[in-house]
Each structure stands twice: as structure tokens, then as C-alpha cells.
Amino acid sequence: xxxxxxxxxxxxxxxHKFRREFSAFIAEGDKIAKEWLQSAAAIQHIVALxxxxxxxxxxxxxxxxxxxxxxxxxxxxxxxxxxxxNQALLVVRMSTQEMAxxxxxxxxxLDNIQDPGNMGTIIRIADWFGIxxxxxxxxxxxxxxxxxxxxxxxxHLRVQIHxxxxxxFLSGSKVPVLVAxxxxxxxxxxxxxxxxxxxxxxxxxxxxxxxxQLATHKITIPRRGGAESLNAAVxxxxxxxxxxxx
Amino acid sequence: xxxxxxxxxxxxxxxHKFRREFSAFIAEGDKIAKEWLQSAAAIQHIVALxxxxxxxxxxxxxxxxxxxxxxxxxxxxxxxxxxxxNQALLVVRMSTQEMAxxxxxxxxxLDNIQDPGNMGTIIRIADWFGIxxxxxxxxxxxxxxxxxxxxxxxxHLRVQIHxxxxxxFLSGSKVPVLVAxxxxxxxxxxxxxxxxxxxxxxxxxxxxxxxxQLATHKITIPRRGGAESLNAAVxxxxxxxxxxxx
Numbered sequence: 001x002x003x004x005x006x007x008x009x010x011x012x013x014x015x016h017k018f019r020r021e022f023s024a025f026i027a028e029g030d031k032i033a034k035e036w037l038q039s040a041a042a043i044q045h046i047v048a049l050x051x052x053x054x055x056x057x058x059x060x061x062x063x064x065x066x067x068x069x070x071x072x073x074x075x076x077x078x079x080x081x082x083x084x085x086n087q088a089l090l091v092v093r094m095s096t097q098e099m100a101x102x103x104x105x106x107x108x109x110l111d112n113i114q115d116p117g118n119m120g121t122i123i124r125i126a127d128w129f130g131i132x133x134x135x136x137x138x139x140x141x142x143x144x145x146x147x148x149x150x151x152x153x154x155x156h157l158r159v160q161i162h163x164x165x166x167x168x169f170l171s172g173s174k175v176p177v178l179v180a181x182x183x184x185x186x187x188x189x190x191x192x193x194x195x196x197x198x199x200x201x202x203x204x205x206x207x208x209x210x211x212x213q214l215a216t217h218k219i220t221i222p223r224r225g226g227a228e229s230l231n232a233a234v235x236x237x238x239x240x241x242x243x244x245x246x
Numbered sequence: 247x248x249x250x251x252x253x254x255x256x257x258x259x260x261x262h263k264f265r266r267e268f269s270a271f272i273a274e275g276d277k278i279a280k281e282w283l284q285s286a287a288a289i290q291h292i293v294a295l296x297x298x299x300x301x302x303x304x305x306x307x308x309x310x311x312x313x314x315x316x317x318x319x320x321x322x323x324x325x326x327x328x329x330x331x332n333q334a335l336l337v338v339r340m341s342t343q344e345m346a347x348x349x350x351x352x353x354x355x356l357d358n359i360q361d362p363g364n365m366g367t368i369i370r371i372a373d374w375f376g377i378x379x380x381x382x383x384x385x386x387x388x389x390x391x392x393x394x395x396x397x398x399x400x401x402h403l404r405v406q407i408h409x410x411x412x413x414x415f416l417s418g419s420k421v422p423v424l425v426a427x428x429x430x431x432x433x434x435x436x437x438x439x440x441x442x443x444x445x446x447x448x449x450x451x452x453x454x455x456x457x458x459q460l461a462t463h464k465i466t467i468p469r470r471g472g473a474e475s476l477n478a479a480v481x482x483x484x485x486x487x488x489x490x491x492x
Contacts, residue, residue, distance in 0.1 A: 031450075117363055121477045121480060124473055124476065124477060124480075125476065125477075125480060127471050127472055127473035128467075128469055128470070128471050128473040128475075129469075129470050129471055130469075130470030130471030130472075131471070151477070153473065153474065153475075154473070154474075155473060157472075158472040158473075187487075188487075188492050204277075221374075221487060222492065223374055223375075223376075224375050224376030224491075225372070225373050225374050225377070225404065226373055226376075226403075226404040227370055227373035227374040227400070227401060228399065228400075229374075229399070230370065230371065230374050231367050231370060231371075231397070231479070231483075233477070233480060234367060234370075234371060234479060234480055235483075237476065237477075237480035237481075237483055237484050238483050238484050238487040241433075241434075241467060241484040241487065241488065242487065244470065245470075246468065
């Protein structure tokens with residue numbers, strides 16, 4: 001059972017303002033809840049169906065700091081941002097650890113990514129390719145948005161996500177700055193890079209002019225068909241698969 | 247102005263059942279509305295803000311078959327499936343043209359793709375790489391779902407989308423059947439293919455066993471990090487970029 005106040009608190013975390021105020025966010029769904037419970041993250045609340053809680057007793061007991069609430073399906077779906085039926089929802093504390101920006105290793109830099117699905121998918125791509133850092137421009141969508149958490153599939157646990165002034169970060173870069181653009185050189189002719197920063201631009205406007213000026217290489221995925229552009233996350237995935245060390 | 251009946255009709259098209267009954271679907275948003283108006287598709291209704299309609303008079307006059315409705319922002323957003331403010335919404339008739347399944351050219355086959363965003367993004371990928379056919383298993387999400395139309399960015403206009411029994415289609419295939427899997431051979435060692443069918447599986451379960459048995463090649467995108475898997479559309483994009491003729 002959840003108290004009225006707890007219910008209100010958890011619901012408030014769908015809003016950026018309250019996530020920031022309380023330094024907490026929601027991670028939900030069977031797969032994602034398990035990923036977070038397997039980690040050392042500080043969990044505040046575990047809200048779950050009885051069957052799920054029984055089945056995952058061992059994982060839950062890893063987190064004595066968390067309050068466990070067994071609820072009915074209707075209570076859970078009232079809290080949920082997901083459309084499909086859910087089994088568990090966690091409230092997780094944001095880590096307050098200060099993280100140093102990447103200097104001489106691979107990173108993905110995001111210039112104003114607005115779609116939470118794209119943001120989460122890019123975090124998942126970094127996680128797949130072993131890229132340890134994502135550097136978000138201050139204008140990007142909040143990376144603790146429930147849809148970002150959903151699409152990242154636990155990527156937040158392994159990828160360090162920074163938020164900073166992107167121009168400043170790129171100006172000080174010691175590695176090649178690769179910008180995905182529609183008029184760059186052919187991706188397929190480029191050798192794999194030991195270290196680099198890959199810059200992905202806004203979904204409709206692409207990379208802003210001030211950031212484009214900081215590119216050491218502009219790269220294009222060769223087009224054979226009629227589409228005007230590729231999805232931002234798909235472009236990031238394609239470029240990573242060609243340029244990361246194999 | 248829209249009549250009550252027209253309003254009800256357009257709203258009904260957010261549901262699969264009514265799209266099928268009326269053989270019509272919604273295409274909305276500035277960019278996508280322009281793409282469809284530029285095409286020879288049969289448009290039933292154009293619902294637009296006055297400013298937008300004035301600005302796109304030439305495009306609109308290409309479609310004398312369509313009824314034009316100038317509406318206020320509130321009327322438009324009541325019809326819209328989009329979260330961000332919208333300027334135009336079209337009701338488009340489905341094409342009834344019979345299309346032959348691909349025999350000896352590139353295609354992407356989808357085994358039970360459920361997420362409309364993924365479906366649309368894969369259509370956009372096919373459109374970018376000049377793949378003319380997508381073959382959907384009967385179980386896939388409806389390709390005229392508004393979110394699919396949105397994510398495909400006009401791809402429906404250039405890519406032929408089939409819905410059929412996937413086992414039957416693949417059994418008769420005359421080109422290599424490449425299946426994206428987690429235990430296949432290294433994508434980076436595979437040569438580009440003149441023609442092939444790339445099979446992408448369900449978001450959580452992957453490719454079903456019966457389809458897997460029809461694979462001539464299982465291929466894997468090498469992993470360097472901790473993620474369990476990649477997003478289905480991202481995988482499709484990566485594989486296309488490595489295996490289509492350059």
C-alpha cells in the first residue's frame with residue numbers, strides 16, 4: 001500500500017521540476033526494474049505486484065534502503081507512464097557523484113536532442129559500443145525523463161551522462177570532433193578512430209552553426225534512396241558501428 | 247470548419263478497426279503534410295490553420311479531390327495525435343494497388359515489430375538506403391498507425407509495404423536470408439550483398455524459432471559494452487549501412 005503523500009510524490013516525478021527538486025526519478029517495467037535492482041543505485045521505493053515481488057525477493061533484499069509497497073495492478077498502472085501493463089516501478093535517487101568530462105576517449109555529444117525516445121536509444125547505443133560518456137548540451141531533454149529511462153534499457157547504469165556548455169567542451173577537445181551532417185565526407189571511406197567525439201544534432205534542425213564550426217570532420221552516411229534524412233539515433237548507431245575500434 | 251460527422255470520422259482513424267473499414271489514415275504535421283501533398287496520393291481532407299493553408303496554396307491546389315477545412319488551433323489539436331503544436335492534418339486514402347512481393351532485390355522483413363516508432367523508423371531507413379520493399383509479418387503493428395506515419399517521414403510514399411505470412415515469403419526466397427541475432431557471425435566480416443532479405447525480430451523476443459530456421463546467415467553487430475541488446479530500428483540501420491552496395 002502507498003500513502004496518499006507517497007502516491008503524490010511518485011506521480012510528481014513525471015515532471016522535470018520535481019525530479020530536480022527531489023533528485024529522484026522513476027525506473028519501471030520488469031526488465032528495467034531488475035537492471036536497477038541489480039545495481040548499487042540508491043532506491044527509495046519499490047512498488048510492485050505481489051507475484052513479481054515474490055519472484056524477485058533476492059534482488060529486492062539487495063536494497064534494504066528501499067520501502068517496498070505491494071500494490072494491485074490498478075494502483076500500479078495509475079502511477080505508470082507506460083502503456084502496456086507493468087509489474088514493478090522503482091523510485092531511484094540520482095547519483096550526486098561529480099564526474100570528470102572525457103578528455104582522450106570516445107564520447108557522443110548531443111546538440112539539443114529533444115525526443116526522449118532518441119535520447120534513451122542513444123544512451124543504449126553508447127552502452128552497446130562501450131562508449132563511457134555522453135555529453136549533453138544544456139538544451140537537451142532531461143535524461144531522467146521516464147521515456148528516456150525506458151528507451152535506455154539500463155544504459156544510465158554504465159554510461160556517464162554529462163550536461164554542460166557544448167561549445168566549451170568541444171573547444172577544449174583533444175580528440176577529433178566528428179559531426180554528422182548531410183554534406184560531409186563519405187562515412188565508408190573513413191578509418192576507425194582510437195578516440196573521438198561524435199556530435200549528433202537536433203532532430204529537425206541538425207547541428208547548430210556554432211557547433212559545426214568546431215568540427216574537425218563532417219561525415220555523411222551515403223544515401224541511396226529518397227528520404228531526406230535519417231533518425232538521429234539511427235545515425236549515431238551507424239556511425240559508431242563504422243568508426244569505433246572493431 | 248468541420249462538421250460533427252467529419253470530426254467523428256477523422257477521430258475514428260486513430261483506431262486500426264476504422265482505418266481498415268474506411269481504407270484511410272491520418273498524416274499530420276507541417277513536414278509530413280507537405281510530403282503527402284507533393285505526391286499523387288488521394289487526399290480526402292486537408293485540415294489546416296489559415297496561415298499554413300495560405301502559405302501552401304500551390305500544394306493544396308494539386309489536390310482538387312480533397313475537402314479543405316480551415317480551423318483554429320484548438321480544433322486542430324483536438325484531432326491531433328501529436329504532442330507538439332500542429333499546423334496541418336490530412337486524411338489520405340490507402341492505395342489499393344496490388345503489389346508483387348520482392349523476388350531478387352533487397353528487402354527488410356519484419357517478424358512481429360510492435361512499436362510504432364520502430365516500424366516508422368525502419369520504413370525511413372529503407373527509404374534512405376533505397377530498399378524498395380518492407381515485408382511485414384501479419385502480427386506486426388499496423389503501418390498506418392499515426393505514430394508510424396509520423397516516424398516514417400514520408401517513407402510510405404516510396405517504399406512498398408507488404409503484409410503477408412513471413413515463413414511462406416522467406417521459404418520461397420531466391421536471395422540470402424540474413425537474420426539479425428545475438429549469436430551470429432560478425433557483421434564486419436561480411437561482404438556487401440547485391441540482393442538480400444534482412445530479417446528483424448520482435449523488440450523483446452527477437453526472431454521467432456520458425457523464422458530463424460529459414461536464415462541462410464545469422465549476423466551479429468559486435469558488442470563492446472554492457473548493453474544486453476540494441477534497439478530493433480538501430481540494428482536494421484547499422485546492418486543496412488554495412489551490407490547494401492556502397
